Amino acid sequence: MKGSLTVVGTGIRSVAQTTLESRASMEGADRLLYLVADPVTEAWLRQLNPTHESLADCYREDLKRIDSYHEMVARTLAYVRRGEHVCLAFYGHPGVFVYPSHKAVAEARAEGFDAVMLAGVSxxxxxxxxxxxxxxxxxxxxxxxxxxxxxxxxxxxxxxxxxxxxxxxxxxxxxxxxxxxxxxxxxxxxxxxxxxxxxxxxxxxxxxxxxxxxxxxxxxxxxxxxxxxxxxxxxxxxPPRELGVSDPEMLQRLGLKQHTARRAS
Ligand SMILES: C[S@@+](CC[C@H](N)C(=O)[O-])C[C@H]1O[C@@H](n2cnc3c(N)ncnc32)[C@H](O)[C@@H]1O
Known part of the structure; x- marks a missing residue:
């Protein structure tokens, strides 16, 4: 069996902001690794998949944050190399201000494994x-x-x-x-x-x-x-300090009048 990696986000508001595809991935994984921010989400993940494993113990006072992140990636990749379909869950959007999620996907792909990241609510x-x-x-x-x-x-x-x-x-x-x-x-x-x-x-x-x-x-x-x-x-x-000023030359080039250019979408 060839291992794979799916990285998902649980959203910010506990349980309510997890997308259906992320939930399905967490439920169906051979191994669910997670790092979340609140106890309710953690309890939910633990009952969603019995293989659950928290990565919170990678954070230690004696470690720089970057070393903790590398430990998370190493633990994740070890299961993928064993042939497991691994789901790695972070709170929020898994790709927004989350170094180990991107790193894990990149390393898994570099080693020839299928690896994807699913969008979440940041x-x-x-x-x-x-x-x-x-x-x-x-x-x-x-x-x-x-x-x-x-x-x-x-x-x-x-x-x-x-x-x-x-x-x-x-x-x-x-x-x-x-x-x-x-x-x-x-x-x-x-x-x-x-x-x-x-x-x-x-x-x-x-x-x-x-x-x-x-x-x-x-x-x-x-x-x-x-x-x-x-x-x-x-x-x-x-918030903005003041309204941005439209450039007359650009307005002319785009065929826009001053009053229509305030909002472009
Ligand atoms: C490591 S980042 C994780 C971001 C997360 N992955 C996301 O998608 O929002 C942590 C930072 O995200 C922001 N953040 C996390 N939780 C938040 C919340 N409940 N409300 C506002 N900002 C939050 C803060 O700026 C915090 O310092």
Whole structure:
């Protein structure tokens, strides 16, 4: 028997946001490996497939996050090489800010195994719904917060801006108590203040993990962001500073008039 790998996402809202194809893959796998964020989803996966195995123990205080990820990939590939049809499940979308999922697919394919990733519901998808934002208006840029600072990413402050992992800026390790220092967040605020006024209203967002809960939508001024309750699952939404201006030459080339060009879709 030749092994294979299917990588799936369970969504953000426990159980409710898992697609039908992802559920079928988890149920039918010879081996279900998972890394999820809440106990209800974990309990559900455990009753869905008796071969369940959590990868949470790959996170250890003595390891850098990247080493934990490589351990997850190695454990997954070991089962595929044994000839098993492996399903690897992550919370959210499995391909969004999940290094080991992409790495596992790439390594499995490089070794000649069938490997696919199925799309899931990410925190950003929930954000669009909960905050009522459409990326068609103004465009939307999305960055990992540490990468955003390290590379001084250039961005357009007239577009929507979404910053991931604002609770762990500059952190490369794992802390079981989830008590991360705030120095990195202070650097982020400083960098954003180069492009937005201090009173610019931003949102610290947490999508609800359970259907009975509301999302956390904490609106504050940029200068007060350090006072906000930022956790390891917070995402920052920064609205456009002002409307982008249409370029008259482009409007002419596209045969558009000023008033029709505001929204292209
Ligand atoms: C390792 S990434 C995982 C993202 C996940 N794969 C997804 O599809 O959304 C962790 C980051 O995702 C975002 N995130 C995770 N859960 C979230 C939630 N419930 N609400 C808002 N953002 C969340 C935060 O920015 C967090 O730091």
């Amino acid at each position: 925190a950003e998808d929930c954000l669009f719904a909960d905050l009522g934002i459409d990326p068609a208006d103004h465009g939307c840029q999305s960055f990992e917060a540490t990468d955003f600072l390290m590379r001084r990413r250039r961005f357009d402050p007239t577009s929507h801006l979404i910053l991931w992992q604002i609770g762990v800026v500059g952190e490369i390790g794992y802390r079981p108590d989830q008590r991360f220092h705030r120095d990195g967040l202070a650097v982020l605020v400083e960098y954003l203040l180069e492009s937005y006024p201090a009173n610019h209203q931003v949102t610290v967002y947490e999508a609800a993990q359970y259907a009975v809960c509301d999302p956390i939508v904490d609106v504050c001024s940029l200068e007060r962001l350090l006072d906000a309750d930022v956790t390891a699952i917070s995402t920052l939404y920064v």
